[in-house]
Amino acid sequence: MPRKKQAPTKTSSPALPLSRDRVLQAALQLADREGLDALSMRNLAQKLSVQAMSLYNHVANKDDLIDGMVDLVVGEIVLPQITADWQSEMRKRAISAHQVLLDHPWATLPLVSRINVGPSMLRYIDATLGCLREAGFSWEMADHAWNAIDSHVYGFTLQELNFPIAAEDYATTAQAFLPLIPADQYPYMHAISQEVITKRYDGLHPFELGLDLLLAGLDQLRDRI
Secondary structure (H helix, E strand, O other): OOOOOOOOOOOOOOOOOOOHHHHHHHHHHHHHHHOHHHOOHHHHHHHHOOOHHHHHHOOOOHHHHHHHHHHHHHOOOOOOOOOOOHHHHHHHHHHHHHHHHHHOOOOHHHHHHOOOOOHHHHHHHHHHHHHHHHOOOOHHHHHHHHHHHHHHHHHHHHHHHHOOOOHHHHHHHHHHHHHHOOOOOOHHHHHHHHHHHOOOOOOOOOHHHHHHHHHHHHHOOOOOO
16 A cells, blocks of 8 residues: 655745845835834834834834935935936936825925935935036036925925815816905906816826926026026
8 A cells, every 4th residue: 555645844934034124125115005104113013023122223213214214215216317418317307206206105204304314315416416517507506406306396296195186176176166266356366267167277287397497497597606
């Protein structure tokens, strides 16, 4: 009688070692899914199936954690290259930054409200300054230029993430608020509301329109000291 084959013994896969990158990636996923307010060392430890205290071997504190997460986000943004067509490079950079920040809705506020000196941020700034300097901008105007572009990116992103009216509701919302803006008191607001109500104008503000206006204006300032 043939011997019965024994089932192979199952072996558990070794747990991935904890590292700074693993901690930051897990924190990034948690913030993307639940928001930055939901991020705590305890929640993060549970996600990683470790004790909370073990996280402190890889991040100094929650501030260090957030700074590292922001640097990961910045690392996803397309860097501008040094070419003769600086406007195209800065345009690609801005569009990429806007999309990356929409993909990580929690990230814009810590990006603009903290001092970030991570390697991705330093590469990002250096590449941006290099693109503008080699295009002929003075140091001062290069600094003004990239900050003006980033102000557009950050402000537009925050408004898009937090605007209280969905695009498909613009016309009905304008109709509902029309009695509050009578034509005899607010003629221009009343008139543009009518444009939206009748759908002659959709009321949408394209990100790239404002960006192109900025780039065209900045091109006129390249020679300014």
